[in-house]
Every structure is written in structure tokens, then in C-alpha cells.
Amino acid sequence: MANGLDDSLATEKTALIPASDLLCFSVYATAHAFMRAYRPLLAPLGLTYPQYLVMVVLWERDARTVKEIGEALSLDSGTLTPLLKRLEAAGHVSRSRDESDERRVVVRLTPRGDALRAEAAGIPAALGCVMGLDVSAIRGLRHQLADLRLRLETGDEGEARRRVTSYPAEPRSPRR
Amino acid sequence: MANGLDDSLATEKTALIPASDLLCFSVYATAHAFMRAYRPLLAPLGLTYPQYLVMVVLWERDARTVKEIGEALSLDSGTLTPLLKRLEAAGHVSRSRDESDERRVVVRLTPRGDALRAEAAGIPAALGCVMGLDVSAIRGLRHQLADLRLRLETGDEGEARRRVTSYPAEPRSPRR
DNA sequence: CCATATTCAATTGCGCACAATCGAATTACG
DNA sequence: CGTAATTCGATTGTGCGCAATTGAATATGG
Numbered sequence: 264m265a266n267g268l269d270d271s272l273a274t275e276k277t278a279l280i281p282a283s284d285l286l287c288f289s290v291y292a293t294a295h296a297f298m299r300a301y302r303p304l305l306a307p308l309g310l311t312y313p314q315y316l317v318m319v320v321l322w323e324r325d326a327r328t329v330k331e332i333g334e335a336l337s338l339d340s341g342t343l344t345p346l347l348k349r350l351e352a353a354g355h356v357s358r359s360r361d362e363s364d365e366r367r368v369v370v371r372l373t374p375r376g377d378a379l380r381a382e383a384a385g386i387p388a389a390l391g392c393v394m395g396l397d398v399s400a401i402r403g404l405r406h407q408l409a410d411l412r413l414r415l416e417t418g419d420e421g422e423a424r425r426r427v428t429s430y431p432a433e434p435r436s437p438r439r
Numbered sequence: 440m441a442n443g444l445d446d447s448l449a450t451e452k453t454a455l456i457p458a459s460d461l462l463c464f465s466v467y468a469t470a471h472a473f474m475r476a477y478r479p480l481l482a483p484l485g486l487t488y489p490q491y492l493v494m495v496v497l498w499e500r501d502a503r504t505v506k507e508i509g510e511a512l513s514l515d516s517g518t519l520t521p522l523l524k525r526l527e528a529a530g531h532v533s534r535s536r537d538e539s540d541e542r543r544v545v546v547r548l549t550p551r552g553d554a555l556r557a558e559a560a561g562i563p564a565a566l567g568c569v570m571g572l573d574v575s576a577i578r579g580l581r582h583q584l585a586d587l588r589l590r591l592e593t594g595d596e597g598e599a600r601r602r603v604t605s606y607p608a609e610p611r612s613p614r615r
Numbered sequence: 616c617c618a619t620a621t622t623c624a625a626t627t628g629c630g631c632a633c634a635a636t637c638g639a640a641t642t643a644c645g
Numbered sequence: 646c647g648t649a650a651t652t653c654g655a656t657t658g659t660g661c662g663c664a665a666t667t668g669a670a671t672a673t674g675g
Contacts, residue, residue, distance in 0.1 A: 339664090349660080367670095
């Protein structure tokens with residue numbers, strides 16, 4: 264026991280775990296690789312990768328509040344508000360207060376934003392070719408990652424903290 | 440054919456692909472979930488997640504140049520220089536020019552940075568428990584992600600661009 | 616009704632990430 | 646040599662991501 268390591272190797276003591284062997288690093292590096300692969304395809308549309316994800320959410324269902332978009336993408340208003348303002352400035356979406364609840368801001372596709380859907384339609388398939396994975400492999404990987412994400416999000420943080428053999432480690436101004 | 444989608448569904452036309460069904464999104468969301476899971480464990484050590492990855496790299500082998508660290512983590516100097524300065528300000532590393540080649544900056548662990556290794560030793564195992572995956576599952580996932588990353592990085596960008604059924608899409612100042 | 620609590624977006628401040636650019640140092644070449 | 650090309654890091658500017666706070670609007674309880 265004591266070994267569901269983030270790593271593939273059981274480690275005796277202070278551990279020499281190459282970063283490349285950490286699962287967290289694999290996910291981290293792959294996420295960056297995805298963004299770098301998308302960038303040149305999205306650039307002609309005037310979108311960054313996170314902006315593209317917001318558009319995907321709106322193409323799926325239009326007229327969502329900031330909160331709904333945030334829940335779909337696990338992002339908060341501090342990230343979304345400026346991002347949505349940039350999408351608005353680019354003419355892809357409009358932002359307006361919900362009349363029945365003035366706290367909500369409803370984000371809607373403009374005709375321009377809706378038209379962009381057709382231009383972006385080929386992107387997932389193009390990247391699929393670059394990846395060269397078959398549909399079932401992609402499905403499997405997606406499900407493994409969804410499962411992992413769920414475990415990370417629901418995991419008992421206090422439990423984890425306790426397992427870090429807890430050198431009390433004087434408060435060090437972690438800044439975040 | 441025409442279907443190694445980034446998605447699990449073949450799509451007829453302009454496509455209603457929920458963001459949650461995109462592999463890129465699964466990777467993106469899981470990377471964020473990892474960072475959020477690490478944060479409370481790293482905070483007592485005064486490290487952010489990317490800073491922790493740099494320390495892992497240095498714990499594995501000390502006295503590396505900025506370039507070497509960047510290659511290990513796929514990060515460039517624009518990201519690393521300020522990050523390393525913060526690690527230096529915190530007393531975890533020192534930075535000094537290589538005497539034999541004044542262009543290089545060698546980053547070394549301070550005694551404090553070296554001591555941090557012991558405090559951080561329990562973290563991968565603690566997270567491993569939170570994830571609740573066995574060692575072989577982790578290994579499998581790591582290898583799938585490494586393979587995917589390689590394909591994304593070596594993929595023919597021009598080829599991908601061509602496949603985006605190429606509405607020419609007037610240059611739109613993508614800004615990046 | 617009114618006071619309190621909650622919900623929601625916006626704002627602020629900090630840290631990562633990358634493109635583009637720069638300047639200094641080194642290496643290659645003629 | 647001495648000029649050109651390359652390597653390396655730092656810098657600048659833009660955009661994401663999150664914690665914490667604010668302030669307005671709505672919901673709740675007495």
C-alpha cells in the first residue's frame with residue numbers, strides 16, 4: 264500500500280522521479296501541446312484556444328449566462344469577463360443583462376459568431392487526423408481523463424494533506 | 440475515413456459537438472483539476488505548480504541551464520525567467536552565468552531548495568491516493584498521453600490547415 | 616415590510632504562457 | 646583575423662487562470 268503514486272515507480276525515500284514520469288506532467292504537457300496545435304488553425308478565425316472553447320459552448324446552445332459558461336468550462340468570472348469582452352469586441356458575441364434578473368449577463372452569438380461555426384467545423388477532424396488515433400481510442404482516453412478529473416475534484420483534500428508526511432513547514436507566504 | 444475526429448461522434452455537417460466530448464477539452468480540464476489538487480499541498484512549501492515542476496527537474500539533476508529546464512518542461516525563457524527569479528527571491532535556487540559561456544545562466548538548488556525535496560517527497564503519493572488509480576493504470580495513461588503529445592507536436596501543421604475545408608477566412612488579426 | 620443572507624458579475628492583483636524582439640556572446644566561415 | 650550566422654537569456658506586450666473583494670440584485674425569514 265501507500266502506493267498509488269502519481270508516478271509509475273515505487274520510490275524508497277526522497278525519490279528521484281523524473282518530471283516526465285509524473286502523470287500530472289503528462290497531462291500538463293499534453294494540454295500545452297493541444298493549445299499549440301490548435302493555435303495555427305484558430306488564428307485565421309481570430310480566436311484563441313480558450314475563446315474557441317467558449318464558442319463551442321455557445322454553438323452547442325446559445326444565450327447562456329456567464330455562470331453557465333463557467334460551469335461548462337470550469338472557469339470563473341475573473342477569467343471569463345475579460346475573455347467575453349474580447350469576443351464581444353471582435354463581434355462574435357453580444358453581452359446583455361437578463362431583464363428578469365439584472366444580476367445575470369446573457370451571452371449570445373452574433374450573426375458573425377454563428378457564421379464562424381461553419382468555418383470552424385473542420386477543425387476537430389483536421390486535428391483528429393494529426394493525432395492519428397481512431398475513434399474508439401479517443402473515446403477511451405476521454406473517459407479515463409473524465410474519471411481522473413472527477414477523482415481529483417472530489418478527492419478529500421484534508422486526507423491528502425495528512426498523507427504528505429507532514430513536516431509542519433512553517434507558513435511560507437505561498438502567495439496563492 | 441475522414442474520421443479521426445477529436446471527438447467520439449462522426450458529425451454530418453456543422454456539428455453539435457459538446458465541449459465535454461472534445462478530447463482537447465478533457466485534457467484541458469484535467470490539467471486544471473491537477474493544478475487545483477496540487478495547490479493546497481504545495482502552498483505550505485511556498486510553491487506554485489509550475490514552480491514545483493521546475494524544482495522536480497532540479498531535484499532530478501541539479502545545476503541546469505534555463506534552456507535545459509525549458510526543454511524538460513516545454514517552456515521558453517519568457518515564462519521561465521520571471522518564474523526562476525521568484526524561486527531565487529524565495530531562496531530556493533541561485534542563478535549565475537556560466538563562466539565558460541557567458542550566454543548561459545546556470546540554475547542551482549540552494550541548501551533550502553534541496554531541503555524542500557524531503558518536504559515535498561510525500562506529495563506524489565498523497566495525490567496518488569486521491570486519484571485512486573493503481574500503478575499500472577497510471578503507467579498506461581502516461582504512455583497514451585506521451586504518444587498523443589508526440590503526435591500533436593510532430594504533426595504536419597500545413598496538412599492540418601489544408602484539412603480545415605479552407606474557407607479562406609480573411610486575415611483577422613488573431614493577435615497571437 | 617424590513618433586515619439579513621445569498622447569488623451573480625465585475626474588478627484587482629498576482630502568476631503562468633507565448634510571440635516577437637533585442638542585445639550580448641559564441642561559433643562558423645572565408 | 647573579421648564578418649556573418651547562430652545561440653542564449655532577458656524584455657515587452659497580450660491573453661489566460663484564480664483568489665479575494667466589491668457592489669448590485671434577488672431571495673429568505675421574521
